[in-house]
Amino acid sequence: MIQKPRGTQDLFLNSAAEWNAVEEKFRKVLNLFNYGEIITPMFESKELFVRGVGDTSDIVSKEMYEFTDKKGREFVLRPEGTAPTVRALIENKLYIPENLPYKTFYIGPIFRYERPQAGRYRQFNQLGVETFGLDSLNHDIELISLGDSFLKELNIEKDIIVQINYLVTGEERKKYEEQLKKYILSIKNICDDCQKRFKKNVLRILDCKIDSSKVKNGPKMFEFATENNKERLNETFRQLKEMGLKVEIDFNLVRGLDYYTGLVFEFKNIKTNQAIIAGGSYNNLVEELGGPSIPASGFAIGLERIMLILNEQKIKVVEEKEIELFIIPLSEQAQKLTNKLMLEARRKNLKIDTNWNIKNLKNGFKSAEKAKAKNILVIGDNSIANNQYSIKPQLTGEPVELKYNQIISYLKGEK
Missing domain, CATH: 3.30.930.10 (Bira Bifunctional Protein; Domain 2)
Incomplete structure (x- = not known):
C-alpha cells in the first residue's frame, strides 16, 4: 500500500x-x-x-x-x-x-x-x-x-x-552583540549549531531549542x-x-x-x-x-x-448543515423525478440527497437514517401517477401530504 x-x-x-x-x-x-x-x-x-x-x-x-x-x-x-x-x-x-x-x-x-x-x-x-x-x-x-x-x-x-x-538595529545592535558574545564565551558546551551561529548571527542562539535557556540571564537587548x-x-x-x-x-x-x-x-x-x-x-x-x-x-x-x-478545547467552528430532504426512489421513473426534484431544490439552496444504490424500502430507510435528514420522501410510481407525495418530518413523525409543486415551498418554510 x-x-x-x-x-x-x-x-x-x-x-x-x-x-x-x-x-x-x-x-x-x-x-x-x-x-x-x-x-x-x-x-x-x-x-x-x-x-x-x-x-x-x-x-x-x-x-x-x-x-x-x-x-x-x-x-x-x-x-x-x-x-x-x-x-x-x-x-x-x-x-x-x-x-x-x-x-x-x-x-x-x-x-x-x-x-x-x-x-x-x-x-x-x-x-x-x-x-x-x-x-x-x-x-x-x-x-x-x-x-x-x-x-x-x-x-x-x-x-x-x-x-x-x-x-x-544599527550601532545599538553591534554593541549588544559584542556583550552577548562575551557572555556566551563564558558558557560551556553550546551545541554545534550555536557554534556556527556565534560566528554568523549570534542572535540565533537566543532562539535555539537547545541552548536558549543558557543565555536567559545574559545581557538584555532592551538595555541597548x-x-x-x-x-x-x-x-x-x-x-x-x-x-x-x-x-x-x-x-x-x-x-x-x-x-x-x-x-x-x-x-x-x-x-x-x-x-x-x-x-x-x-x-x-x-x-x-x-x-x-x-x-x-x-x-x-x-x-x-x-x-x-x-x-x-472542544471548540466547533462549523456546525454541519442538516440535509433538508432525503429521497428514496423505488422505480426507474421515480429515479428520473428524483434527479429533477434535487436539481430544482439545490438551485433554491436546499441541501437534498439520495442514495442511488438503494435496492428496496428497508435499505432506503437505513440510508436516510445514516444521512440524518430532517425529512424523508419515498417516491414510487403511484406517487407520480396521483401527484401525491408524503413527506415524513423526522422531528414529529407525522406525514405531510403535498403536490409536487408544493415540496420546495414546504422545505423552505413557505406557506
Whole structure:
C-alpha cells in the first residue's frame, strides 16, 4: 500500500469542513481590517530565501526542499510566506505611492524538512498577513489586535498570552552583540549549531531549542535600545494591556528569521509552549531584495496548531448543515423525478440527497437514517401517477401530504 509522505496529513469529512471554516473566518476578519488576498507560487528561486530569510536561519541551512529544473536553475518549495510576498510586491511594483499602505494576506501550504511532531508537519499551512508602508506604534497595536481578533473569532482565548520584544538595529545592535558574545564565551558546551551561529548571527542562539535557556540571564537587548524605542515598547505593552490582552515583555524573544527588525511578537499557547501566531517588523527586507526602502511588518499563523487548540478545547467552528430532504426512489421513473426534484431544490439552496444504490424500502430507510435528514420522501410510481407525495418530518413523525409543486415551498418554510 502506498502511504502519504512522512510529515503530511489527509483531511476529510468533518476535519476538512473545520479546516475550511477556519480559513473563512480568517478571511472575514481580514476583510474587516481592509486586507486583500495575494496568491504566490508554491515554488520560488532558492536565491529569494537565501537573501531574504538569511543563510544562518534553520530554514535555509537545513530545512528547504530544493530541486534543480531541466535548465539547471535552483528552486525550492516555499519554506515561508513573507519573502514571496515581498518578491511579488517588487516585481509588480505594488509599492508605488498610490498603493501604500499595501495591506495583504495569503493562505497556503509551506514546506520544511524538519522532524514531525504535534502541530508541526513537513507540509503545513500558513495564514499570513503583510503590511507595507507603515511604521508606527499605532500600526504595531493594530497588527497585534488583528491577531487577537482572529483568535476571538474562533473563541480561542484560554491559555494564550502575547509576548513582545523590540529588536535593536544599527550601532545599538553591534554593541549588544559584542556583550552577548562575551557572555556566551563564558558558557560551556553550546551545541554545534550555536557554534556556527556565534560566528554568523549570534542572535540565533537566543532562539535555539537547545541552548536558549543558557543565555536567559545574559545581557538584555532592551538595555541597548534608544530611549525612543524603549518608550515605544513600553507604550505598546501599556496599550495592549488597556485593551484587555494578556501580554508580557520577553526580553529574549527573537524570531527564527534574519529579516526582523523592531517590534517582534508571539501569541503563545502556554500549555504547549508553542507559538501559534508570530511576527513583527522587517523594515529592511524590501530594500534588501531590490525594492525601495519602505517599512514592512506582518505575522504568520500555523493552521495546524490552530486546529490542535480547537480540538483540545472542544471548540466547533462549523456546525454541519442538516440535509433538508432525503429521497428514496423505488422505480426507474421515480429515479428520473428524483434527479429533477434535487436539481430544482439545490438551485433554491436546499441541501437534498439520495442514495442511488438503494435496492428496496428497508435499505432506503437505513440510508436516510445514516444521512440524518430532517425529512424523508419515498417516491414510487403511484406517487407520480396521483401527484401525491408524503413527506415524513423526522422531528414529529407525522406525514405531510403535498403536490409536487408544493415540496420546495414546504422545505423552505413557505406557506
